[in-house]
Amino acid sequence: MKNFKNSGIEWLGEIPEHWEMVKIKYFANLYNGDSIKDSDKGKYCIADNDTIPYIATKDIDIIFNSINYYNGMFIKKTDANFKKAYKECILLCIEGANAGKKIAILNQEVCFVNKLCCVKNKSTELNSKFLFYFFQGIFFQNNFFSNIKGLIGGVTPEQIGNFLFLLPPLKEQEQIANFLDEKCEKIQNFIEKKEKLLSLLQEQKQALINETITKGLDKNVKLKNSGIEWLGEIPEHWEVRKLKMLFSFGNGLNITKADFISFGIPCISYGEIHSKYPCRLDLSVHKLPFVSETYLNDKPQSLLSKGDFVFADTSEDIEGSGNFTCIQSNIPLFAGYHTIILRPKTQIYSLYFSFLFDSIFVRNQIREKVWGVKVFSITKSILKEVQCFIPPLKEQEQIANFLDEKCEKIDSLITKIKKQIELIKEYKTTLINEAVCGRMDLK
Template identity: 30%
Template sequence: MSLTLNGVIKRDMENPEGKFPAEFDTYQVVNPGDFIFCMFDVEETPRAVGLSTYYGMITGAYTVLVPFKGNNKTFLYYFYLHLDSHKMMKPLYRGLRNTIPKEHFFSFKTYVPPLDEQTTIANFLDCKTAKIDQAVAIKEKQIQLLKERKQILIQDAVTKGLDPDVSMCDSGVEWIGEVPRHWGIKRFKYLFSQSNLPTRPDDGMVTSYRDGQVTLRSKRRLTGYTEAILEQGYQGIRKGQLVLNSMDAFEGAIGVSDSDGKCTPEYVICDPMLDDLLPEYFAFLLREMALSKYIQVICNAVRQRAVRIRFNNLKKRFLIVPPIKEQKAIVSHIQTQSVKIDKAITIQEQMIEKLKEYKATLINSAVTGKIKVPGAGEQRAVA
């Protein structure tokens, strides 16, 4: 099992992700109802407490604790989840790794309502948080659908154009299929040449991201590197050049630089050889090749799940070439529609964040008695 942001989950042994040990001798048994605490790197750990609903095992690095009888384990879970969400156990941290020694954790005093109130509060929070989680899941699904819509919009625009009534023909390019009949088809080497510019003393570091952004990297991320290391093998990059990250291109790290600067040899930098080529259009087209997994097919090396693509991998490949007027129209259409979709995604993300904040506040208020939970204490009051 693993302790994650979603609580305690079962690892998939058939399709494992992440590292697995050769042997499990140091693992410890976990039963349903056991608590799993992460007592090290607490400040940096997204979730330091979990309540298991499974029989299983977990690495010995975690602390597994069993609640005493006479306490509602779900109430205790919400209580410690509240403490963890606000990192309220800082006074217990020791050492550079923010470790909580067991003796300090066991000396930490926890207030406990009567068992019937614990149960009522736990049931109340189970009901309310389930509804909140359901609302979050719906919005996450909406975000996924918006991203898919954006991807389809880009794919249709760069491969079919903007005129739905245009005459089509087979492109002869396997991953594309039919394209407008009047579009051209040329090998990459007749469209772009590989840039080989020297670096300049005042060049900043340019980096790419998997959303296609290629821009100056923050200066603080250069801390610890000497100038000699930075310059060794580095190449100059100029605003407006087509850029592919050789290792992350297959995940979308392809774009047009918005800055002058320098970058590592792991970048493929290209200049258009013709006047009627718009780098932004071909960046969108190549990203579609990448996200359609076609780039993986044309690459000859894989390292740590990252495909390395070089100029030689691309130069013999055919690309479709719309007239320059259509290239500009397609790029403008994609950018305009992407802004609208990205705005809709941002709104959904903000709503998710507010729901999560409300959930944390609700848990905090319920387990600390700041709100009256229906049914809590009523039996005692009658008695």
């Protein structure tokens, strides 16, 4: 049975009596990596026997703390312009949005970007794997985030070197590291299985939408050539029309986050479309930031009505190109920055078009035309030329209601599995915290 002592840190409480509290710099060397100029990046892309991987922040998995060694550039082993990190060194992101969150332990020699810090064990009294887990625990994380400064947000290797950490005897460090290795591997396997199931459910949902939106519900209906080579046949009585024949197009407000206020008219911008409210937006349920009521006089054309569609006009990846939301409530709201508004010019069943816009058929038409490298841009011209299948209005309603019921069941399963993943992640965090703070009986 362990005896405990006061750590001297109010929020931490007691720690095992035989554990020490020491500065990291006495047990490890810490240093940044080196950045590559954009103009030189073409030189460093070939992997061969004379090169080693160049690791960037993007190459570190934030969930599993693993590294993709072959996802980027490669540096000549003899190149003296780049500092190296070695097997069992720890790489820690110390700058930007992922500062303190992306942490990995190396299993081979690498070079690395300057946003990463190498922590190299220099003591026979320290187990590198224990330190790797300690960096994921609340004691280190609180220290790290309380020291972040600057516009981008970062902590220096020198600061980290002066952080205190809890040091058990070496044998106990090894026991803790082995215990967490075993537990975290089981957790990782659980998450991977659940994510595979999520992927299958999402594929099932997409396949259902694609099939129904292009063939309808009547399996015996007479078909005709769609006139679109890769698609094949569609029901004979359906029309094929471009979006410009069905919708009028407008722009959202030309504003920034600085224009948001604590009360006024709700406003949907591209960020909420991508991350919070894809496909449907109902203000009786969903929450948005506000803009001034003065826009009612200045920009009435950006005010939305039930049944309108709002597309994000930029995306950070090709998969997000074509992301949209459909307005489901009668509460007045504005389309915000980086958005394109589509208003029906003729009578349609908006829920049908919500499924249609989410289908691969429409998505692929948009993805083929978007342009960009780091940011992909969608224009009104691209959207206007998108071709759509138009069943009779009653059939639109039938298809939409069928898909709504089926997709709701799939979405319910997806939500349940995501909750399971979040709970197991919370359990992993608690497990690591308890172990590296000496509060767990490993037996």
